[in-house]
Amino acid sequence: MDNKKSAFVGLMGVVLGIGFPTGAQSAEIIPVEVSSTQSQSxxxxxxxxxxEVTLTAQIPGVVKRVAGGVGASFAAGNTLVQIDDSQLQAKRNAVAAQIGTAQSGVTNAQAQYNREQMSPRSKDIGAMPGFGMPAMFDRLGTRQFASTFMGGYDDKTIRQADLENSRATVLQAQGGLQQASAQLQELDAAIGNATSTAPFEGMILSKQVEVGDTVQPGQPLLTYGYIxxxxxxxxxxxxxxxxxxxxxxxxxxxxxxxxxxxxxxxxxxxxxxxxxxxxxxxxxxxxxxxxxxxxxxxxxxxxxxAASLFIPKTALFKGSSLPSVLVVKNGKSQLRLVRLGTDQGKDKVEVISGLDATEQIINDPPVGVVSGWMPPAK
Structure with a gap:
């Protein structure tokens, strides 16, 4: 009886032209998959x-050397850009000579101060006497008389003044030496700034100068990075x-x-x-x-x-320009457009709109079916 019924259904399908499409046996009704996911942007x-750092010129001058082109790699401390420092070197030599002279002046001033401490000029019997008298008579007679009776001569005050004068000379000489030393340090720093070195192991990412370019302080030289x-x-x-x-x-x-x-x-x-x-x-x-x-x-x-919906990629209706699926309602299928979201890989795709979590769809529908079609009972 069953064989006769199947043959009758098949015959009617042939007569009406609605036979089962190829692949209909593989189609099945499946639920929409629901998963709790977090929406993403x-x-x-x-x-x-x-x-990444940008090396800039610290002194004005002409670029004398660029170590390499874009893509060249260097170790930390390697020279990347060298600016001509010949003028700075000449100034340094002049300041170094000034330091030598200043050191000699300090030595001489210190010697004069020590001499004043050990042998005061105010008590030198060979020096010009204060009152135009012979030196011995002036020291033993005239100066004693002036100091005792007239109050016009105080050898201690004169000696203190000579010491202060010698000390001032020493301080001036030392100040000149410090000033020259500071100039030398400034020039050494400027000479050091003429060379731009790699702050870390890395690669030249871009160049803004070439050999022979004239640069000013603050002008970019190159971009360097660790990659x-x-x-x-x-x-x-x-x-x-x-x-x-x-x-x-x-x-x-x-x-x-x-x-x-x-x-x-x-x-x-x-x-x-x-x-x-x-x-x-x-x-x-x-x-x-x-x-x-x-x-x-x-x-x-x-x-x-939030809850996200997923369906197999095979459930998408074949031959449609817009993504759509066959939704099963009351024992019949309905063609419905859906909006797809993130591709989950080879098998699944997210559905943003068009389906509810409680609905069922037909998976792997054959080509050419329309709304109302249902897979044959197995």
Whole structure:
């Protein structure tokens, strides 16, 4: 009896032209998959070096040497740019000569001060007498008489004045030496600033000068960075920053074809008042190969977690220009358009709208079926 009934249904299908499409036996009714996930925002970002500095000229002059071109690597301490310092070297030689002269002056002034302490000029019997008398008579007679009876001569006061004069000469000589030494230190610092060295192991990222260029203080020379480790830098809307913490891991995609993860490394404390965004840096894994400047995307959590709907990719209606599925209602199918979200891999896709969590759909519908079609009973 069953065989006759099946044959009759098949015959009627042939007569009416509605036979079962090829592949109908593989179609089945399945529920919509529900999963609790957190909505995410996808933001554009840029691959940047782990560390990056811009070296600028500290003194005016002509560029004498550039160590290499863009892409050249150097160890910490290597010379990158050399500015001609011949004029500074000439000034240094002149100041060095001044220091020698000043040192001689200090030595002579100190000797004169010591001499005044040991052998005061006020008591020198060979010096010109105070009253135009013979030196011995002047010291023993005239000066004693003037000091005792007239109060016009005090050899202690005169000796103190001579000592102070000698001490002042020593201090002046020492001041001249210190001034010359300070000039020498200033020139040494300027000569040191003529050479720009690598602050750390890294690579030249860009050059702004060439050999022979004349530069002024503050003018950029080159950009240097550490690229063994890389970061992503993104301007995050201030509303999303509250959901980020240093150390948390987020999904990332490099150059639209390489999926990886990134760890929040730095969140700037201030927001841009014009765009209302905050700069955030993310550390990439050490084994990720990406050229600085490459476009990247970061997936940041947005708000609280919510239920998301997923369906197999095979449930999508074949031959339709817009994504659609067959929804089972009251024992019949209805064609319904859906809006798709994030691709979950090879098998599943997220559905943003068009379906409810309680609905059922037909998986792997054959080509050419229409609303109302149902898979044959197994």
């Amino acid at each position: 996808v933001l554009g970002s840029t691959v940047v070096p782990y560390k 063994k480790n890389k970061r992503l830098q993104s301007d995050v809307p201030s509303g999303l920053v509250a959901g980020l913490q240093v150390g948390m891991t987020v999904a990332a995609r490099i150059n639209s074809n390489f999926d990886t993860t990134a760890k929040v490394a730095e969140i700037y404390p201030l927001a841009d008042p014009t765009r209302h965004t905050v700069t955030v840096k993310f550390d990439l894994p050490a084994d990720v190969e990406a050229t600085p400047g490459t476009y990247a995307e970061v997936h940041l959590p947005e708000g609280d977690s």
